[in-house]
Amino acid sequence: MEQKEVSQAVISRLPRYYRYLGELKDEGVERISSNELSERMSVTSSQIRQDLNHFGGFGQQGYGYHVETLYREIGHILGLDKTHNMIGIGAGNLGQALANYANFEKRGFRICALFDKNPALVGTKTVRGIEIFSIDDLEDYMKDHDIEIAVMTIPKTSSEGVSARLCACGIKAIWNFSHTDLDVPEGIVVENVHLSESLMKLSYAMEGKK
Amino acid sequence: MEQKEVSQAVISRLPRYYRYLGELKDEGVERISSNELSERMSVTSSQIRQDLNHFGGFGQQGYGYHVETLYREIGHILGLDKTHNMIGIGAGNLGQALANYANFEKRGFRICALFDKNPALVGTKTVRGIEIFSIDDLEDYMKDHDIEIAVMTIPKTSSEGVSARLCACGIKAIWNFSHTDLDVPEGIVVENVHLSESLMKLSYAMEGKK
Numbered sequence: 001m002e003q004k005e006v007s008q009a010v011i012s013r014l015p016r017y018y019r020y021l022g023e024l025k026d027e028g029v030e031r032i033s034s035n036e037l038s039e040r041m042s043v044t045s046s047q048i049r050q051d052l053n054h055f056g057g058f059g060q061q062g063y064g065y066h067v068e069t070l071y072r073e074i075g076h077i078l079g080l081d082k083t084h085n086m087i088g089i090g091a092g093n094l095g096q097a098l099a100n101y102a103n104f105e106k107r108g109f110r111i112c113a114l115f116d117k118n119p120a121l122v123g124t125k126t127v128r129g130i131e132i133f134s135i136d137d138l139e140d141y142m143k144d145h146d147i148e149i150a151v152m153t154i155p156k157t158s159s160e161g162v163s164a165r166l167c168a169c170g171i172k173a174i175w176n177f178s179h180t181d182l183d184v185p186e187g188i189v190v191e192n193v194h195l196s197e198s199l200m201k202l203s204y205a206m207e208g209k210k
Numbered sequence: 211m212e213q214k215e216v217s218q219a220v221i222s223r224l225p226r227y228y229r230y231l232g233e234l235k236d237e238g239v240e241r242i243s244s245n246e247l248s249e250r251m252s253v254t255s256s257q258i259r260q261d262l263n264h265f266g267g268f269g270q271q272g273y274g275y276h277v278e279t280l281y282r283e284i285g286h287i288l289g290l291d292k293t294h295n296m297i298g299i300g301a302g303n304l305g306q307a308l309a310n311y312a313n314f315e316k317r318g319f320r321i322c323a324l325f326d327k328n329p330a331l332v333g334t335k336t337v338r339g340i341e342i343f344s345i346d347d348l349e350d351y352m353k354d355h356d357i358e359i360a361v362m363t364i365p366k367t368s369s370e371g372v373s374a375r376l377c378a379c380g381i382k383a384i385w386n387f388s389h390t391d392l393d394v395p396e397g398i399v400v401e402n403v404h405l406s407e408s409l410m411k412l413s414y415a416m417e418g419k420k
Binding site: 014015078080093094101107175189191196206 | 221222224225226228229251252287288289290294303304306307308310311313314317319358359382383385389391399401403404405406407408409410411412413414415417
């Protein structure tokens with residue numbers, strides 16, 4: 001299926017479509033109209049039709065969308081029909097929590113190893129059995145394994161240096177939980193999850209409601 | 211200081227200004243021009259001037275911004291100059307990782323207790339000493355404590371029910387890590403962190419770079 005040029009706004013809504021369609025599929029729903037999907041997702045049905053139109057003719061007049069086909073197609077567009085090997089940089093609380101979170105693996109995102117500079121952690125394993133290596137072994141590990149994504153949960157003072165090393169090793173994407181904006185060469189994807197900033201937005205919204 | 215009507219786009223950039231100004235302050239920088247800040251943050255200086263203009267006249271011609279004043283004012287706007295008491299709903303890996311993350315507390319977000327339905331966890335404490343209560347005790351706890359924010363990390367099958375209970379107890383905001391869009395009464399703030407969706411966006415961007 002040929003993709004048209006798609007705006008960031010549409011793309012950012014795709015994971016949500018994927019989540020709702022997955023729920024419908026799990027409930028055994030075979031097909032759904034844009035009106036029903038609209039009600040469920042609190043999005044206008046014309047927005048749904050417009051959004052999904054970017055990805056070809058999934059909907060049929062008088063029939064609606066075939067849930068499983070649409071789910072599979074959006075999964076394909078999002079690259080979820082293949083396995084992505086990941087490593088975690090940082091084996092602290094958050095790094096281990098993310099590594100132990102089985103849901104990512106169900107979607108094809110597999111954390112293969114963690115790296116940390118803390119000697120007390122190196123050589124141990126997470127509760128799911130993922131091994132923790134020394135950050136000094138990063139280059140050797142990357143040479144021997146096919147890793148696409150690094151999950152970065154280390155303090156910002158170290159993250160720039162490690163990010164440069166990852167890029168030199170051929171990493172394709174960094175999922176960045178460190179509180180800093182990484183400066184990477186063109187072609188490398190950075191997706192930021194700045195938790196403190198999310199909490200500040202919440203706090204701001206709460207102030208406004210008083 | 212009187213706030214003008216501020217767009218969501220500006221608000222969503224405030225935490226990032228706050229982060230950069232905090233770094234400058236820690237480095238001992240007293241004042242900064244919009245040009246210097248622009249270079250550092252990779253935002254145009256006219257955007258910076260426009261954004262900060264919403265919050266009154268912090269910048270002075272030929273002087274720039276006084277870092278500490280601006281940092282403090284933005285912190286005030288974001289509601290970071292007071293303590294916000296939080297509870298965690300869900301004491302699994304992610305719930306405990308967030309509870310043990312000391313950085314939130316530095317910003318005034320204090321996790322006071324965790325709640326879980328797993329009897330094996332109830333009565334235990336996190337590594338930072340935060341107690342884990344039974345979810346059955348939620349209403350009693352809320353009656354006796356001044357809690358503003360709930361951090362929700364439970365599976366989506368339970369999150370709607372617990373969210374309704376939290377709202378009935380007078381919660382002001384929910385920081386939602388559950389993979390579902392919560393339906394709450396008007397006046398209650400929900401800030402979503404859908405980690406899987408962030409990972410899907412990363413995956414989509416990676417596909418595009420091939």
